Amino acid sequence: MDDEKCANELLEEARAYFPLLFKKVASYRVYAPMALLIELPDRKVFLFDSLNQTTTRLPDDDNIMTKEQTGRVFGILLRRVMARKGFTQIGLAEATGLRQCQICNYTYGRSVPSYYAFDKIVRALGCSAEDLRYVK
Known part of the structure; x- marks a missing residue:
């Protein structure tokens, strides 16, 4: 299509x-x-x-996003990639070695992963960092 x-x-x-x-x-x-x-x-x-x-x-300007806005947008994109790749929060936690409660906080925008955690998530999902980054 x-x-x-x-x-x-x-x-x-x-x-x-x-x-x-x-x-x-x-x-x-x-x-x-x-x-x-x-x-x-x-x-x-x-x-x-x-x-x-x-x-x-x-956000109106993606260059000056607050931490809350960044978390919310990251959570949306993370949930999308997880659904597309067939991952649950528990499955992603097992694949990354992160705690399931951390994955839950990321998916609902309550927190933003560190660079180290972000890298683990990208590798486990088999996606690019761009898939999890907001670009207007």
Whole structure:
């Protein structure tokens, strides 16, 4: 399926789940498989995650994200990669040697992994660091 068709289908799905929020859209594009970046006329940007039928407001400037914003976005991306690769929190904990409660905190954006933990997660998931990094 081409990107434009996929983007249109994802936008229709986003509007089905969040009709008031996405009534008027300025622009949109596929961000990752089953994920859509949606910009509203007021310049607010949202990430619609079709896997979990959720939407998250993204920071206005990705160069000055707070630690909380970084954690929230990292958690979204981590959950997506885990789902795509078939990992549970327990499975990822076993594969990385990290505690399951740490993985849980990462997936829900309550904390951000250290570089060492991040590297272990990337290696265990068999993904690139870019898959877990927010780029607008």
